[in-house]
């Protein structure tokens with residue numbers, strides 16, 4: 280594996296609460312990995328530390344072998360590590376293309392005008408390319424506020440990619456989206472990110488999505504990594520079944536092998 284990010288004994292406490300400890304994770308170039316764990320397991324704390332939203336209490340974060348521990352979010356973003364949040368951070372009253380153009384102008388540090396984002400043909404074309412990659416170009420001129428939550432999620436994630444990140448963290452990319460839309464949204468966003476060879480780590484509670492889209496899975500439990508490896512191994516791990524996903528969970532592949540559930 281061509282490691283781009285490595286955490287070494289990463290730990291974060293809040294007073295007496297140990298939110299994360301002994302976190303030793305390596306992420307390879309272009310890798311897709313899913314993170315699972317019940318509420319309060321430490322998933323967001325981990326992502327917050329790596330993206331500079333939280334300073335670790337101890338431990339190291341290395342990006343391409345260089346320490347980024349304790350760096351500010353802005354500097355980490357510039358290095359090529361970006362993220363999205365559970366709730367899309369969008370300008371609801373603006374059009375989709377204007378949202379992307381604003382993100383591009385901010386990423387390029389072009390000063391936007393007070394009333395209208397700086398529009399030049401190059402930035403406009405680039406924004407349209409991004410929308411096409413995420414299959415939302417047909418909404419370019421629509422106001423974000425009138426669009427379905429699933430489309431807003433895609434816009435939000437598209438915006439997180441404007442600086443061409445090498446590594447992207449997605450916090451529950453399908454939360455708040457209808458069951459029907461979930462798979463479709465994941466299909467679009469994973470193929471968009473694969474096309475740019477962006478490594479992606481996504482936090483997800485839906486095991487069907489994990490099974491379908493995450494070749495590698497990391498399971499968090501009570502602030503530590505309970506299991507890390509191939510999805511099939513982690514999802515069948517006894518401890519993961521007991522403490523994280525529930526014993527009643529059966530992988531689709533397993534069920535099919537056994538002739539399906541009646």
Ligand SMILES: Nc1ncnc2c1ncn2[C@@H]1O[C@H](COP(=O)(O)OP(=O)(O)OP(=O)(O)O)[C@@H](O)[C@H]1O
Pocket residue numbers: 293296297298299316317318319320321322323324325499
């Ligand atoms: N700012 C904070 N102040 C105090 N305690 C915190 C803070 N942030 C997180 N914690 C605690 O740290 C632990 C890990 O929380 P974290 O948000 O990382 O879990 P999570 O796995 O992301 O959960 P969820 O799925 O609910 O988002 C929890 O016990 C939580 O209450």
